[in-house]
Amino acid sequence: MQSDNQTTSPSAPPRFKRPSIFTWVVLLIFIGLLAQGISVMEITFERLARGAVNLVHFIGRAIPPDFDDLDLIGRSMLETLYIALVGVTVGVILSVPFSLLAARNTAPHPLIRAIARFAIATMRTIPDLIWALIFVVAVGLGPLAGVLAIIMDTIGFAARFFSERIEETHPGPAEALSSTGAGRLSVIGGAIMPETLASMTATSLYSVEKALRSAVTLGLVGAGGIGVELAAAMRLFNYDDALAIILVILVCVLSFEQLSSMIRKRVI
Amino acid sequence: MIDVSQVEKSFAALHVLRGIDLHVQPGQFVVLLGANGCGKSTLIRCLNGLTRPDAGRIEVAGVQISAARRRRLRRARRQIGVVFQQFNLVPNVSAFQNVLYGALGRPSGGLMRTLPAFAPSQLREQAMACLERVGLVDHAATAARDLSGGQQQRVAIARTLLQSPNVLIADEPVASLDPQAGRAVMELLIEIVAERGMTVLCSLHQLEFAMAYGDRVVGMKAGRIELNECRERVNRDAMGELYKGVVRVDHETNNAQVH
Numbered sequence: 001m002q003s004d005n006q007t008t009s010p011s012a013p014p015r016f017k018r019p020s021i022f023t024w025v026v027l028l029i030f031i032g033l034l035a036q037g038i039s040v041m042e043i044t045f046e047r048l049a050r051g052a053v054n055l056v057h058f059i060g061r062a063i064p065p066d067f068d069d070l071d072l073i074g075r076s077m078l079e080t081l082y083i084a085l086v087g088v089t090v091g092v093i094l095s096v097p098f099s100l101l102a103a104r105n106t107a108p109h110p111l112i113r114a115i116a117r118f119a120i121a122t123m124r125t126i127p128d129l130i131w132a133l134i135f136v137v138a139v140g141l142g143p144l145a146g147v148l149a150i151i152m153d154t155i156g157f158a159a160r161f162f163s164e165r166i167e168e169t170h171p172g173p174a175e176a177l178s179s180t181g182a183g184r185l186s187v188i189g190g191a192i193m194p195e196t197l198a199s200m201t202a203t204s205l206y207s208v209e210k211a212l213r214s215a216v217t218l219g220l221v222g223a224g225g226i227g228v229e230l231a232a233a234m235r236l237f238n239y240d241d242a243l244a245i246i247l248v249i250l251v252c253v254l255s256f257e258q259l260s261s262m263i264r265k266r267v268i
Numbered sequence: 269m270i271d272v273s274q275v276e277k278s279f280a281a282l283h284v285l286r287g288i289d290l291h292v293q294p295g296q297f298v299v300l301l302g303a304n305g306c307g308k309s310t311l312i313r314c315l316n317g318l319t320r321p322d323a324g325r326i327e328v329a330g331v332q333i334s335a336a337r338r339r340r341l342r343r344a345r346r347q348i349g350v351v352f353q354q355f356n357l358v359p360n361v362s363a364f365q366n367v368l369y370g371a372l373g374r375p376s377g378g379l380m381r382t383l384p385a386f387a388p389s390q391l392r393e394q395a396m397a398c399l400e401r402v403g404l405v406d407h408a409a410t411a412a413r414d415l416s417g418g419q420q421q422r423v424a425i426a427r428t429l430l431q432s433p434n435v436l437i438a439d440e441p442v443a444s445l446d447p448q449a450g451r452a453v454m455e456l457l458i459e460i461v462a463e464r465g466m467t468v469l470c471s472l473h474q475l476e477f478a479m480a481y482g483d484r485v486v487g488m489k490a491g492r493i494e495l496n497e498c499r500e501r502v503n504r505d506a507m508g509e510l511y512k513g514v515v516r517v518d519h520e521t522n523n524a525q526v527h
Contacts, residue, residue: 170359172352172354172355172356173356173357173358173359175318175352175356176350176352176356176357176369176424176427177358177369177372178318178345179316179318179345179348179349179350180345180346180349180369180370180371180372180373180427180431181342181343181344181345181346181372181373181374181431182342182369182372182373182379183342183372183378185379186372186378186379186382187372189379190358190369190372190379190382191358191369194358194360194361195358195359195360197360198360
């Protein structure tokens with residue numbers, strides 16, 4: 001009886017599937033590139049050991065952190081906050097028209113949609129540091145270049161999320177408003193915006209967190225804020241000043257993230 | 269009031285409307301019957317310009333909808349109220365604001381004038397009167413998504429009341445409601461169109477509603493009009509015929525669905 005059962009029971013799928021040729025090719029290319037990459041780095045035990053010694057040296061000179069210039073650090077941290085806040089506010093406001101032009105259900109014409117999507121993709125693909133380098137050339141050193149870089153970065157990020165959210169809205173309410181004879185802008189403002197507002201607010205708050213982190217680094221290329229002080233301290237080997245700056249950044253960014261996630265939880 | 273002649277519509281390979289001819293006299297209440305997928309909704313969407321027919325001519329309230337574009341279409345739409353099966357309220361704004369949206373198409377309208385904060389007090393009073401007519405004054409401030417299905421459809425009717433059209437088209441207005449709420453909403457709709465003297469084309473699934481309320485019954489099957497009689501002359505067998513083929517098809521696909 002039992003053997004009968006065994007012969008008639010249908011065979012289960014094999015435990016392991018043979019990988020496809022595509023998988024093998026991708027795997028081989030990946031391993032090749034990885035090996036090449038590691039050899040380019042010239043990793044040797046001696047270098048790693050020297051690095052560890054240098055790191056201990058740095059830490060030794062950085063501790064205790066030097067908070068003597070706390071008011072200067074505070075002022076430039078505040079400047080960083082302002083760069084992030086102004087940049088994100090302008091960026092989010094500009095993201096709204098960009099996202100409306102880029103979303104399938106609100107774009108006035110497919111060609112305009114393609115252009116808007118391309119513009120947003122360009123702003124997103126070019127990293128914020130490179131935007132900052134470009135704007136430092138254009139408007140000179142200082143916070144304005146940082147603000148402009150954050151604006152570009154925010155549009156690239158927020159306009160994409162906004163337009164995806166707009167495309168997810170239910171078509172019914174918009175159709176109902178159209179059917180009363182409402183114009184295109186009234187339909188967008190009356191049916192689409194109310195449905196997307198909460199998610200847009202959450203995305204905007206996240207943009208501020210993201211912008212604050214990038215505003216810190218933008219100073220490294222001279223675009224204003226606390227990054228300028230950090231770069232200077234490092235270059236002058238004032239590691240105790242540098243550590244103080246890093247600690248201030250840590251505290252500020254962490255507490256802002258807490259605040260922002262608290263607000264986001266209440267919005268959604 | 270509604271004049272449809274030789275209307276054709278296809279979606280890709282699917283031929284949904286095959287030469288529809290339909291005439292509705294002013295003040296008539298015409299019920300549109302037919303199984304799911306027979307083209308009722310498409311016909312109704314064509315009447316308001318939400319869908320464009322491939323061929324044929326559609327005239328509603330004196331405007332040739334099938335040829336109207338942009339501003340002319342918008343002006344024509346003010347005269348054509350639509351009640352949808354899924355109510356189509358904006359979910360996260362109040363019932364009151366949803367009613368105010370009925371005035372969006374007015375020449376003096378525009379979004380700013382229909383937001384509760386900026387609407388002229390005369391319009392606000394009109395909107396409240398519409399809510400009162402459908403019995404939802406107490407729910408004016410409630411978000412639309414927090415209302416029951418029957419209440420949402422009442423708000424949608426109030427929105428149409430504020431729009432104050434001459435023609436009303438309704439796409440299975442009670443199909444997503446339970447029988448009790450459906451009957452109440454249907455009775456409200458009938459009273460209101462009688463008060464306002466509206467011309468109505470209303471698609472339904474319930475034969476008893478068709479027999480109770482329709483001045484005329486129009487039956488569609490596979491994109492064609494197969495039945496077009498005044499209520500007194502319609503026999504039940506003819507109405508049953510409209511749904512018959514569908515049951516057979518469903519059996520063939522082993523996807524039995526009884527209407």
